[in-house]
Amino acid sequence: MSYASFIQIPNATLFLRCRKSLLVRHGFCSNQRSASSLVSSSSSSRAQPPLRYAVLGAGFAGLSVAWHLLQVLLSLSLSLSLFLSTFSQNSQCQASKESHLCIDIYDEIGIGGGASGVSGGLLHPYSPKAKLLWRGTECWKECLKLLSIAEGTVGSMEADRVARDLDQDFDELIVWRRGILRPATTLKNVDILNENAQNCLGSCRIESLNKDTARSLIPNLCVPFDSAIYMPEAVNIHPQRYLQALFLACENLVKEMSALGFGGKEIYLHKKSVNKLLELAGEYNAVIICLGAKADLLPELLGRLPLRTCRGVVAHLQLPKDIGEEYGEHSPSILSDAWLAVRGPRSLVMGSTWEWRSRNYSPIVSAEEASNALQELLPKASSVYPDIQNWTFTRAMAGLRAMPPLTPLGSLPLLGCMDDVVGGNHQCKYWFFGGLGSRGLLYHGWLGKLMAQAVISCNEDVLPSELTLWRKMK
Numbered sequence: 001m002s003y004a005s006f007i008q009i010p011n012a013t014l015f016l017r018c019r020k021s022l023l024v025r026h027g028f029c030s031n032q033r034s035a036s037s038l039v040s041s042s043s044s045s046r047a048q049p050p051l052r053y054a055v056l057g058a059g060f061a062g063l064s065v066a067w068h069l070l071q072v073l074l075s076l077s078l079s080l081s082l083f084l085s086t087f088s089q090n091s092q093c094q095a096s097k098e099s100h101l102c103i104d105i106y107d108e109i110g111i112g113g114g115a116s117g118v119s120g121g122l123l124h125p126y127s128p129k130a131k132l133l134w135r136g137t138e139c140w141k142e143c144l145k146l147l148s149i150a151e152g153t154v155g156s157m158e159a160d161r162v163a164r165d166l167d168q169d170f171d172e173l174i175v176w177r178r179g180i181l182r183p184a185t186t187l188k189n190v191d192i193l194n195e196n197a198q199n200c201l202g203s204c205r206i207e208s209l210n211k212d213t214a215r216s217l218i219p220n221l222c223v224p225f226d227s228a229i230y231m232p233e234a235v236n237i238h239p240q241r242y243l244q245a246l247f248l249a250c251e252n253l254v255k256e257m258s259a260l261g262f263g264g265k266e267i268y269l270h271k272k273s274v275n276k277l278l279e280l281a282g283e284y285n286a287v288i289i290c291l292g293a294k295a296d297l298l299p300e301l302l303g304r305l306p307l308r309t310c311r312g313v314v315a316h317l318q319l320p321k322d323i324g325e326e327y328g329e330h331s332p333s334i335l336s337d338a339w340l341a342v343r344g345p346r347s348l349v350m351g352s353t354w355e356w357r358s359r360n361y362s363p364i365v366s367a368e369e370a371s372n373a374l375q376e377l378l379p380k381a382s383s384v385y386p387d388i389q390n391w392t393f394t395r396a397m398a399g400l401r402a403m404p405p406l407t408p409l410g411s412l413p414l415l416g417c418m419d420d421v422v423g424g425n426h427q428c429k430y431w432f433f434g435g436l437g438s439r440g441l442l443y444h445g446w447l448g449k450l451m452a453q454a455v456i457s458c459n460e461d462v463l464p465s466e467l468t469l470w471r472k473m474k
């Protein structure tokens with residue numbers, strides 16, 4: 001697939017700032033002021049230092065940042081080469097196209113090795129009370145964009161496989177567009193859900209349903225107060241497949257940039273643990289820390305992040321072959337005190353437990369932990385979907401959420417430049433992107449984009465102040 005359709009030019013102010021920054025970084029100009037006067041300058045092209053970025057962590061946050069760094073740089077390179085070809089010498093235009101860029105992604109486990117790979121993959125922009133979350137509109141829109149990029153990448157590989165009659169099959173679903181349904185579980189809940197549903201997004205509608213309509217979507221569903229809300233456009237994803245596809249999209253974008261004549265672009269995934277930020281000092285123009293719940297294990301960040309950890313266990317269940325009635329092809333996933341993320345007619349994930357302050361980072365779940373999780377989750381799930389009793393347990397996995405503090409606007413992720421915290425005499429910028437809590441999927445698209453813009457323009461003001469306020473609090 002062509003990525004050109006996803007490439008957008010940043011807004012005018014950012015574009016000007018980024019363009020000047022790039023001119024400086026690429027060696028076209030020695031400072032921002034001379035970048036502004038490049039048009040009148042007639043200096044010949046100089047050797048350009050490579051741009052190098054390190055992204056730490058290959059979960060939702062890290063891969064979104066990597067994708068958006070490439071996207072922003074490509075759009076800037078396109079604009080820059082247009083700018084230079086219009087106003088300057090051809091040699092400079094060529095130089096801008098050939099400037100070297102390298103993105104190194106470090107993850108000690110690999111793609112989706114943390115909470116992202118374990119998550120239920122449920123996606124909608126609402127709170128449990130059906131209230132639109134902070135900047136839910138932008139988050140929803142950007143996340144859907146990333147999902148289509150991942151789907152498009154796999155789709156074009158599948159088309160290529162069929163055309164070339166290759167064996168490898170990429171045809172597994174990344175996104176299930178079956179909607180999500182939440183039955184009201186208390187009388188108080190009925191009014192709140194229905195009231196908030198009135199203010200839903202046009203692109204992710206909330207419909208109020210009575211018991212019969214809800215049951216027409218999910219046969220045998222329990223709707224104790226004759227009321228449920230239904231989000232027909234909400235989706236659930238397979239997080240591992242999605243992240244693999246997003247990384248592939250990054251690799252393809254790099255190839256496409258080369259095909260367009262923007263040579264010298266590279267992206268690598270290093271399966272390697274980063275033990276200290278200062279190890280990377282001097283090597284990179286910027287280091288973006290997307291290490292989820294493990295971020296504060298870095299010595300430089302120890303005790304500096306207002307995050308609490310919370311371990312969650314999910315159980316994968318299957319419907320045995322001897323049970324004839326499958327989960328409906330169009331029946332939605334279910335949210336309740338336990339959620340059911342449906343992945344196929346005979347496959348679903350049930351979640352999740354909440355073990356606060358856990359420091360168990362392992363995705364592996366012992367038999368005892370799995371049994372405890374089932375004892376906790378099954379009664380909750382069967383109180384709304386009694387047929388869950390027919391499903392059998394296949395495996396359990398766990399992840400550690402990085403929970404940010406609760407603010408009047410909700411639990412907002414933490415972003416910002418960390419140079420003052422990391423210290424050291426170096427020319428590297430350290431950025432933090434974490435605290436995605438229990439909504440990493442929703443937040444990662446838009447915030448990954450803003451983070452990439454902030455990193456490239458070296459300007460923290462690109463980030464909404466609500467997300468950087470935590471750094472000013474003691």
Ligand SMILES: Cc1cc2nc3c(=O)[nH]c(=O)nc-3n(C[C@H](O)[C@H](O)[C@H](O)COP(=O)(O)OP(=O)(O)OC[C@H]3O[C@@H](n4cnc5c(N)ncnc54)[C@H](O)[C@@H]3O)c2cc1C
Pocket residue numbers: 056057058059060061062106107108109110111112113114115116117118119120121122123272273274275290291292293294295311312313314351352398399400401433434435436437438439440441442
């Ligand atoms: C059980 C459970 C269910 C969830 N369900 C949902 C859901 O349905 N919808 C939703 O939106 N959110 C859900 N979440 C929340 C979501 O998973 C997180 O918000 C999100 O995954 C955080 O993404 P991240 O990239 O910040 O962190 P992570 O996904 O944890 O990524 C961090 C990465 O950094 C790597 N790493 C850590 N330390 C180092 C190091 N020193 N060196 C190198 N690499 C390192 C790890 O291997 C990991 O891959 C769920 C979470 C859990 C635990």
